[in-house]
Amino acid sequence: MSTKLPFQLSTGTIYNCLQYPSLVAAGVVAFTSILLVALKFWSSSATPKVKILLQDEIKSARQRALEYCFNPRAVMAKGYAKFKNEVFGLDTQDGVKLVIPPSFLDELKSHPALSFKVSIDNVRLHLAQHTSGIDRLFQDMQIEYTHFGGPAEYVIHAIKASLTGSLSAFTPLLHRMVQKNMPDILGRYKDWTPAKVHDRVLRLIATNNARVFQGTAASLDEEWLEASTGYVLACFDCIRALKQWHPWLRPLVYRFIPERAAIKDQWTKGRKRVMASMRERQEKGGNLEDPPTMLDHLSNGRNEHIADDVELQLLHQMTLIAVGTVTTFSSTTQAIYDLVAHPEYIPILREEVESVPRDPNGNFTKDSTVAMDKLDSFLKESQRFNSPDLTTFQRAAIADMKLPDGTFVRKGTKLEINTCSIHKDHELYENPEQFDGLRFHKWRKAPGKEKKYMYSSSGTDDLSWGFGRHACPGRYLSAINIKLIMAELLMNYDIKLPDGISRPKNIEFEVLCSPEPDFEILLKDRDH
Template identity: 30%
Template structure:
C-alpha cells in the first residue's frame, strides 16, 4: 500500500498526458471547440427571428437548448404546432423543427404572397435542399433546374386524359398479380408497390412499370433519402460531407441511381435520337415522362445522369405521399364501411357510362370527397409551403420576413380549425361532396386537388404541387379497382383504424396494419 502511494505521489501530472492520452485529449478538445465555434457562428449568422413569438421549447441563448428543442418537436410536433396555432392564430410564430427554426405564417398571408411577392424572393428549391440535405443525397443536380417542375405543370397536366386508361390498366394488372385470391396483407407493402407501378406507367410506359428492379427502387427510394437526411442532420453542416460517404444509406442511394440509369438510359437515348433526327411520330409519339423530359431538356439537362436523377426525384415526390394518401383512405373505408356501397355504385355508374376517361374521373365525386376528407385528417406532413426567404419580404401589415429565414404554413392545424370546418375532428366522408352539391358556385370547389387558404395539403399558390392532378387520378384508379374487384376489411375483431405514427413534422400510416382482401367475383 505504501509503495503504491509512493508511486502515485511520484507520478507527475505531465506523465498522464503523454503518447496516446495526449493525442486523444487534444483531438477531443479540438473537435469540441470547432463544433462550439461553428454553432456560435451559425447562431450569430442566422436570421433574427426574435420579433416572432415562439411555440414549444426555444433554443435559448446561443442555441444552448437547441438539442432539447429538437427532441421536444420530434416527440410532440403536432401538439406544439396546434397549440401555437391556437395561441397566435391571428399572427405568425416560430417553431423549432428537427432542422431549422421556421416562421409559421397565418394562412391569411397566402393570397397576398401569391399576388404581390415576386417569385425570386421565396425559394421552393432552397426549402427542399434544406429539408432533404440535397448536397449529401445527390439531389442538387435536380434542384439546379426547373425541368421536373416544368414538365409536371405543362405536358403532364395537358396529357392527363390520355393517361387515365393506362393507369387504370396498370392498377388492375398489379392488383390481380399480388392478390389473386382471398388474402390478408400489409396495406403499406401492397399499396407502395401498386402506386410505384402506376406512377412508373406514366414515367416510361410498360417497359418501366413491369420492370421489377426499377419498381423496387421506386418503392424504396423516398424512405432511403429521408433515412440518410435524418442520420446526417444532427451533425454540423461542415461535417456532413465528411460523414455521408461512410453511411450505408449513401451507398444505397448510389445503387438506386445506378439502377435508374440502367433502366432509363436506353429509353432516353432512343427518344433523344428520334428528336434530334426530326422524325414526326404523330399519333405514335409516346405519352410519358421520358418523352416530355427528352423534349424539354436543354443544355446540361440532356445528360443521361441528370435525366435519370429527375426520374428518381419524381419517384420520391410522388410514390410516398400518394401511397400514404391511398392507405389512409383504405383505413378510413374499413373503419367506416357504410361509405363503401355508395362509392362503389358511383364508380360503376360513371365508368359504365364514360369508360375510363376524364369524364368518369370527374364523375367520381363521392370518392373525391372521401379522399379529401381522409387527407384532411391524415396529412403526410404537418406543414406545407416550405420556402427559404432569399430576399427580405415586407407584408402589408408590417410583418417582415428576414432574408435567410424559412417559412411554412400550418396545414394540419388549418385542417382541424373549428372556425373553418364544422366538427373538425369528426370524419365525414361526404363533407366536401355535400358542399359541392349545395350550389352551382360551389360545384367546382372543394375538390381533392383544390388548393386555397382552407386547403393547404398540396401547398399553395403558383408553386403548389404540380403533380396533384395526376395524383388524384392515380389514387382514384387504385381505390376504384380495389372496390370494384374486392371486399376489404380489417382483420376479424378490429373495427377502428390504427393510430398514425408521428415523428416531428411527418405523419405516416401504420406500416404494420393488415387488411383482408376478398375477391368479389
C-alpha cells in the same frame, strides 16, 4: 434487448487511426476549428424577433426541437391555439422556423424573396452572407446525402405545360395497368386473409408512374421498380435519421446510416435504367411512346439541350420518383385505412364507381374520375386527417425581407403554414374531429360551389397541396392514380379491419406524416 448505437467503429478502424496520432490530432484540431467557426456563424445569425412556441414550458431550445420532431401535430395544435392569427417561431433541429397565418398568403404567394425549391433543398443560405463560397460548406446536407430535393423550374413547367395536358390520354392506359397489375401485386384471396397493403400500393403507384415518367419498358423493369420504390422509403428513413442530429454533425454521421448505402445503390440502378431509356429514344428518333413520357418532355423543345445529359436526366427522374410517388402512395394507403375504419362508406362508393361512364373498351377516362364525386370527397376528408405534410406553403427566404405585419425575416429563414391545425378548426369545419367522408360532396351541393372543394383543389381554403404557383403540379396525376386504384379495389375486393383492431396511428416526424407500413387489413375476392 441490446441498444443500437447511432454508429459504431470497428476495433481495426480505431487501431489504424491510433497508428498515426499526428493525423488524428490534426483532424481533431481541424474539425474543432470548423465546428467553432460554424457555431459562431450559427449563433450570430439573428433569431427572428417573434414569440417562440413552448418557450414558457421547455427552457432548452434543443428539447423544444426534439418535442417538435416526435410530437409535431400536438406542438402545432398548441401553436394554433395560442397564436392562431400571429407569426410564431418554432425551434427545430435546423434552427427557428416561422409559422405564418393564412391571411399572409395572398401577399406572399409570389414574393421574390421566398423560394419553394430552396426550402425543399434545405440549404442554410443565411450563413452565405458572412463570406462568399461558404454556403456549400454549410448546407443542411439532406439533399447532399439523399439527393432528395425540389424539382427544377423547367421540370415544373414541363409537368404543367405538357404532362397535365396529356392526362386524358393517359387515364385509360393507367386504368388498364391497374386492372392488369392489381391481382398480381395485391393478391387474390378466396377467404378473408390478412395482408399488408402499404408496400403493395407503393408498387402499384410506382409501376404507373414509371410508364408516365419513362415509358413501358421502365414499367416492366423489375430492377428499376425495386430501386425506385426502395428509394422512396430509404430517402425518408435517411432524412428522419439525419434530422435527429445537429446539422454540424451530419457530415460525419451520414456515413454510418444504412439507408445512405441503399440510396447510392438505387441511384446506380436508376442510371442504368435512364441510359437504356435514352438509348431507346435515340433509336426511335423521337418520343419513347404516345402519350409522351416525362423523359420526352425533358428532352424536347426548350429542353433539347439536356436530352443527352445522363446525370441531369437521372436527377430529374429520381426527383420525380421521390416527390411524385410518395404523396400518392401515402394518400392511397391512408384512404384504404380510413375505408376499413369507416366501412359504411364502402357500399356508397362502390355504387358510384360502378355507375360512372367508361370508354367503349370498358376503361375509365379522365371524365370518369371527375364523375367519382363521392370518392373525391372521401379522399379529401382522408387528406384532411392524414395529409402527408403537416405544414404547407413551405418557403425559404433567399433575401432579407419583411412579412405583412412588419416582422423582419433574415435570409435563410424558413416559413410555413400550420395546415394540420387549420384542418381541425371548428370555425371552418363542423365537428372537425369527426370523419365525414361525404363532407365535401355535401359542400359542393351549394349553388356556385359545384367545382370547389375538389380533392386536387388548391387555394387559401385548400392548402394540402400547397398554394400559389408552387402548389403541387403533379396533383392531377396523383388524384387520377389514387381514384383508379381505389375504384379497382372497391370493385374487386371486400375489405375490413380484423376483429378488435382499430385504425393504426400515423407515423409523424416534423412535417412528415406517413401511414403505418406493417398494418394488416383483411381482404377477400368479391363474388361477382
